[in-house]
Amino acid sequence: KDIFNWFLGQDSIGFFDVSDLVEGTDYFANARVTDRVGFKSEVISTDGFRMDYGIPVAGTVSIKAPFQSDTNNIIFTWQGFSDALSGIGHYDYTIGTTAGAADVAPRTNTGSMDSTTATNLKLGNNNTYYITVYGVDLVGNEISANSSGITIDLVPPTIGTLADGSAEDVEWLKDTLQASANWTGFYDLNGIDYYELALGTTALGTDIKDWTDVGKDTSFTFTEILLKINTDYYFSIKARDQLGNISEPISSDGFRIDAEGPKISNNSVPTDSPLSIFNPISIDLTLTEDVTSYEIQTVSAQGDPSGNSSQVSKVGTNINIQLTPPFTSADQITVSVSLTDVAGNINSGLNYTYTIGYLADYDNDGSVILADQTEFVTAWNNNDLTKELGPVTGTAPYFKPTPDGEFNTRDGMAFVRMWYWDKSNASGKLMAKLQASQGYPLNIEIEADHMMVYPPKGTKAVELILDYPSMDMKVKLPQSEIFSDKGMTLSMADTIGGQLLVNTAYFEKSDRPVRIDLQHLQRERNIPVDISYLFLDENNEPLSSGNEFLDIKPIPKEFALHDNYPNPFNPVTTINYDLPKEGNVRLIIYDIMGREIAKLNNGFMPAGYHSVKWNARNQFGVEVSAGVYFYQIQAGQFSKTQKMILLK
Known part of the structure; x- marks a missing residue:
């Protein structure tokens, strides 16, 4: 009775005002009974109680995932609720659209369980819900804790884009045994769980590779496949989110297999014909397909800068290569081409070698002949600077011309040096030719120490070639200058082999005879001489040509x-x-x-x-x-x- 003294009660329930009682102290209620005559019973006591004014300690509420597709049930758990005095008596929960609200599910007692499933709910798509759990101690003090939001997700992931290849979208792949794809832009609120990829010969087709879980990566390569050229192939993909929602499948725009490197289908400049020294070179290369990159290199065999540098442009499937003259005579310019197509195929073995024509070879026939000499002499006489040759640097035949705008001895000597080189560096140039006879017959007079060859009227150029036995006779032209007021005469003799070549080109038409000196080295036998002749008119057309065998008898000059x-x-x-x-x-x-x-x-x-x-x-x-x-x-x-x- 140290807290409350005895007081009289008429029933079996006693009420005490305990507002002044303190926590941490054991309290006991005592009772006794007095009968009508005043006898008091024995005092009995309760087993004691304590005061508990404090609220419990809040725990945490956990959900399985921040997103779910179930619109009827929510599973959640809680832990960590405690009360140091009376202890937790039970738990309640509510579900609402805001933390602590109960507008979805009213407060419900779950007893002492630490998890439960709220059922028979009506949850809406894209709405977020919160669970509030109340921890109630044995005296009714309570504390609450809220879960993080649970959003209902019934929408599959949004689709992105699917590209053929491992990087940018390509139209061609080069490997028949594997193929890669990559994708971007797929999105889902609760995140992508994994992608499924397929490969077929039609959009959304799976005849090459069925739907395959490729994880969360955004690229994948199918291997151990066998693809054919000139066949369309399509990748297809679909995304699955964490809740099992699957996106609409999409396909790539397709690709084809190109296992061959790009080629050149046409070259506008043939390599089997010599090119002009003085004209620009423009080469058009037509490709079999478009390319993503190309390399062009030009190399001069003589180290000529004009052949080592070029201007290159590309339009569509055409590559144009420009080289600027003048070039080096008889040079060879190699054009090396490397091509890479959109499939990544590389063709680097494309080489074209162009031969520059000979200086002074005006008709581009690969030799400096009488017709070229006539062309040069006519140009000199007419001051036709389009056929100018010099000055030149280098050695024959690799002359590099730098025309100075006038005909002079430099041009003449350039021609002479090329003519002599041509005759000295090719076999058979001094041999009499077996050519068909046409036009006027050969008009020739043979004297004791010389012969006179009379050209037909209208002759602009003369070529005479003599084959003779050098042990029996010496043959030569009389000593004269190469250039005269009449024209230009070039000759070359092989005194050991017994051959003489004479080329004469006149400024004007001339029928002047050509004298050839003879010196007999024996007197007993007639000397066989094979002579071929060619007389050209002003248009470089033959007036007369042919071949004759002369039987020259040695004749003394005097008695x-x-x-x-x-x-x-x-x-x-x-x-x-x-x-x-x-x-x-x-x-x-x-x-x-x-x-x-x-x-x-x-x-x-x-x-x-x-x-x-x-x-x-x-x-x-x-x-x-x-x-x-x-x-x-x-x-x-x-x-x-x-x-x-x-x-x-």
Whole structure:
């Protein structure tokens, strides 16, 4: 009775004002009964109680996920609620659209459970709901805690874009055994759980690869497949969110397999024809397909900057390469091309080698011939600077011209040096040609020490080629200048092989004869000479051409009677005499008394070198005695006597 004294009550319930009681103290209620006569019973006491004024400690409320697709049920748990005095008695929960609200589910007692499933709910899509859990202690003090929001998600992920290839979208892939795709832009409030990817020959098709879980990555490569060229293929993809909502499947715009590198289908400039030294080079390369990148390199074999640098442009499937003249004569310019197509195929083995024509080869036939000489002489005479050649640097045939705007000896010497190089560096250039005879026949006169070739009227250029036995004859042009007021004459001789080439080009039409000097090295035999001839008109067209075999008989320049040999002699001696002209010839032997002994010749003889033997017999065939004899020749106006001695 230290808190409350005894007080009288009429029933079995006692009420006390405990507002002044304190926590932490044990309190006991005591009771006794007094009967009507005043006897008091024994005092009995309760087992004690304590005061609990404090609210419990709040715990946490957990949900399975911040998003769910179930619109009827919510599963949640809680933990960490406590009360140090009376202890937690039970838990209540409410569900609302805001924290602490109960507009979705009223307050419900769950007893002492630490998890529950709220059922029979009506939850709306894209709405967020909160669970409030109340921890109530044994004396009715309570504390609440709210969960994080749960959003109802019934919408599948939004679709993004799907690209063929591992980076930017491509139209072509080059590998037939694997194919890659990548994608972006897929979105879902609760996040993407995984993607499914397929590959087929139609949009959304799966005939190559069925739907495959590729995880959360945004790119994937199918391997161990076999793709065909010229077939359309499509990747397809769909996204699944954390709640199992699956997006609409989409397909890529498709791709094809290109397993071959790009090629060049047409080259506008053939490589089998020489190119001009003085004209710009413009090469158009037509590709079999468009390319994403290309490399063009030009290399001059002679190191000419004009051949080592180029301007390159590309329009569509056409690549244009420009090179600026002048180029180096006989140079070779190699154009190397490397192409990469949209599929990534590379073709770097494309090389084209162009040959620059020879300087002075105006007709581009690969040789500096008579027609070129005529062209040059005509241009010189007409001051046609489009055919100018010099000055030049380098050595033949690799001359680099830098025209100075005038014809002078530099141009002439450039032509001469190219002409001589051409004849010296190719076999057969000095051989007589077996060419068909046409036009005028060859008009030629052969004298003792020279021949004269007479061109037909209207001749602008002459080419003569002679093949002869060099052991029997020497052949050459008379000494003269290359350039004269009439034109230009070039010649080349092979004195060992027995060949002579003469090229003459006139400023104007001319029928002046061409003289070729002859020197006989033997007198016994006729000399076979093969001569080919070509006479060109002012249009470089043949006036006359052909081939003839000449049988040239050695002819002396003057009459002569030579010493006999041997002298003295026994019994035979030889007498040589020269006749530059044909005619009657008397060759008589006389003794010392002037008597005629024998007639070695008395009749017509052709021009030439002649030889006769005397056997020391008279005209009757009788041997003559030893002694001094004379032999005399008479040929026209020529007469000469020589002495000889016969021994016995």
